[in-house]
Amino acid sequence: MGSDIPFGFGNLGGDLPDPNDPRVQQMMQQLQQMMAQSLSSGPVNWQLAKQLAESELADENTVGPADQAAVSEAVRLADLWLDGVTDWPSGVSATDAWTRKQWISQTEDSWKQLAEPLAGQMGEAMQTLVPEEMSGMLGPMADLMKGVGSALFGAQMGQALAKLAGEVLSSTEVGLPLGKTGVAAILPGNLTAYAEGLELPVEEVRLFVALREAATHRLFTHTPWLRSHLLGALEAYAREIRIDEAAIEEAMADIDPTDPEAAATMDLSEVFKPEDTEQQKAALSRLATTLALITGWINVVVADAAGERLPTMDRLLESARRRRATGGPTEQTFEALVGLQLDQGKVVAAERLWRSLAEARGIEGREAVWAHPDLMPSAVDLEHPEGFATVSEALGDLDMSIFDQLAVNDPKPPEEDEDDEK
Numbered sequence: 067m068g069s070d071i072p073f074g075f076g077n078l079g080g081d082l083p084d085p086n087d088p089r090v091q092q093m094m095q096q097l098q099q100m101m102a103q104s105l106s107s108g109p110v111n112w113q114l115a116k117q118l119a120e121s122e123l124a125d126e127n128t129v130g131p132a133d134q135a136a137v138s139e140a141v142r143l144a145d146l147w148l149d150g151v152t153d154w155p156s157g158v159s160a161t162d163a164w165t166r167k168q169w170i171s172q173t174e175d176s177w178k179q180l181a182e183p184l185a186g187q188m189g190e191a192m193q194t195l196v197p198e199e200m201s202g203m204l205g206p207m208a209d210l211m212k213g214v215g216s217a218l219f220g221a222q223m224g225q226a227l228a229k230l231a232g233e234v235l236s237s238t239e240v241g242l243p244l245g246k247t248g249v250a251a252i253l254p255g256n257l258t259a260y261a262e263g264l265e266l267p268v269e270e271v272r273l274f275v276a277l278r279e280a281a282t283h284r285l286f287t288h289t290p291w292l293r294s295h296l297l298g299a300l301e302a303y304a305r306e307i308r309i310d311e312a313a314i315e316e317a318m319a320d321i322d323p324t325d326p327e328a329a330a331t332m333d334l335s336e337v338f339k340p341e342d343t344e345q346q347k348a349a350l351s352r353l354a355t356t357l358a359l360i361t362g363w364i365n366v367v368v369a370d371a372a373g374e375r376l377p378t379m380d381r382l383l384e385s386a387r388r389r390r391a392t393g394g395p396t397e398q399t400f401e402a403l404v405g406l407q408l409d410q411g412k413v414v415a416a417e418r419l420w421r422s423l424a425e426a427r428g429i430e431g432r433e434a435v436w437a438h439p440d441l442m443p444s445a446v447d448l449e450h451p452e453g454f455a456t457v458s459e460a461l462g463d464l465d466m467s468i469f470d471q472l473a474v475n476d477p478k479p480p481e482e483d484e485d486d487e488k
Contacts, residue, residue: 109186111220112174118224120167123231126255129163133254136269137163140276141250147371148280153433157287158280159248166231169253173237173244179297181223184403187304189215226402234395235260235275238282241357241396242296248287250279264385266378274382277368285363289436296356302349303404306342350406355445357396357408362416366424412448419443419451426455 138161145156164172230240237244237251245251252275261271286292342350365383372379390397391410400406424432435441447454 109182109189109216109219110178110223111216112178112223114217114220115224115227116170116174118221119170119227119231122225122228123166126165126167129165129168129254134161134163136272137161137252137254137276140252140272141280144273144276144280144371145284147277147375148284148367151367151370151429152281152284153430154284154288156280157248157283157285158250160250162245162249162251164237164251164253165255166253169231169234169237169251170227172246172251176242176244177223177227180300180399180403181219183297183301183304184307185215185219187307188219191307226398230395230398232256233398236279238279239395240399241360242293243283243286248283250276250283252276252279264381266381270376270378271382274368274372274376274379274386277371278364278386281364281367281371282360285360285436288433291439292356292360292436295439296353299349299353299356300404303346303353306346306349350404351445353400353404354406354408354412355443355448357400358412358416358448359419359443361390361396361413363420365413365417366420412445415448415451416443419448419454422452422455 141158141161145158148156162172233256234240235253235257237249243249252272257272257275258268261268264271365386369379369383376382387410390408390413393401397408400408420432423435427434435443443451443454
């Protein structure tokens with residue numbers, strides 16, 4: 067009989083615990099509290115995620131007026147430089163300087179958009195472990211897997227957020243804006259440590275980061291379909307998630323249900339089927355291509371904007387490339403979410419493509435390609451980046467205004483519409 071009990075809780079041996087034992091009562095209270103929180107928190111227990119993330123971060127002073135002013139001035143100057151190398155006006159409406167813990171709180175809504183479709187599908191897959199014929203008899207206990215999944219994903223997210231919070235330099239370094247629309251934000255504490263590691267003047271590093279931050283906001287502000295396009299690829303991947311029942315039984319066997327932090331040690335890659343479906347492979351390819359095109363465009367306009375104004379520009383660009391190659395925030399984020407390992411060769415190809423396109427059609431023609439996803443380069447185009455510019459040149463005489471309207475009509479996530487209203 068014991069071998070039929072899931073998750074390795076069978077065959078414990080010995081007598082049943084005494085329900086009057088204070089230790090047993092405390093354990094049950096902790097378990098009930100954890101499950102109650104998880105069941106009311108959706109697919110990810112974000113309260114647990116924030117608590118775990120913040121507990122792993124060292125105490126940090128609030129950002130003072132001097133750092134706030136330095137960030138504001140850097141972003142203002144960066145935007146001024148970008149005006150000469152792109153056809154779009156500024157996408158920045160405000161600036162801010164964050165501590166690591168502020169980065170966690172200020173970006174929570176975006177992390178929900180990124181992670182909840184995946185966690186929700188994983189949670190549904192985990193519920194399949196409860197046999198259908200038993201679900202009716204179990205009643206409220208049938209929701210046990212929801213609670214376990216919510217706490218599990220909350221612990222995993224907390225661990226990931228703590229690691230990223232100690233490294234990110236700005237609000238957009240994971241590949242898209244995470245804070246409020248139009249707010250360019252930099253983390254002075256992380257930036258100072260980064261500059262010291264490079265042995266470069268913090269002022270120049272700050273300006274370099276501000277250029278990338280302002281460029282990313284400019285791109286996403288004037289490409290209204292882009293954010294939902296990225297989220298759509300993640301949702302397409304999530305719809306195909308399936309669970310490996312044997313793997314989850316093995317993984318859960320060593321987890322203490324009274325210790326939520328223990329869930330952070332569970333390796334989800336062993337739980338969900340590692341072999342992606344054709345639909346998932348297509349979603350990952352679309353995601354990888356879009357991220358490469360975003361990074362490539364930012365690299366090009368930032369290099370052009372800085373020109374010879376930053377004496378250490380070559381070293382800054384090289385450090386950014388090394389950061390990506392060794393697993394920067396963008397790489398960590400999408401590998402953690404969907405197991406995507408970004409190909410840095412695609413970023414280099416994207417840079418060549420955007421430069422070739424600007425040479426063939428000018429800056430306005432380069433930016434016109436972003437009017438609608440149907441005009442964007444494909445993964446095949448990145449294999450022959452100069453060829454895309456030649457083909458696109460033939461489109462130069464077409465009326466692109468129809469794509470502007472199509473982009474406006476593309477559906478956006480509800481959260482993004484709410485942010486815009488604010």
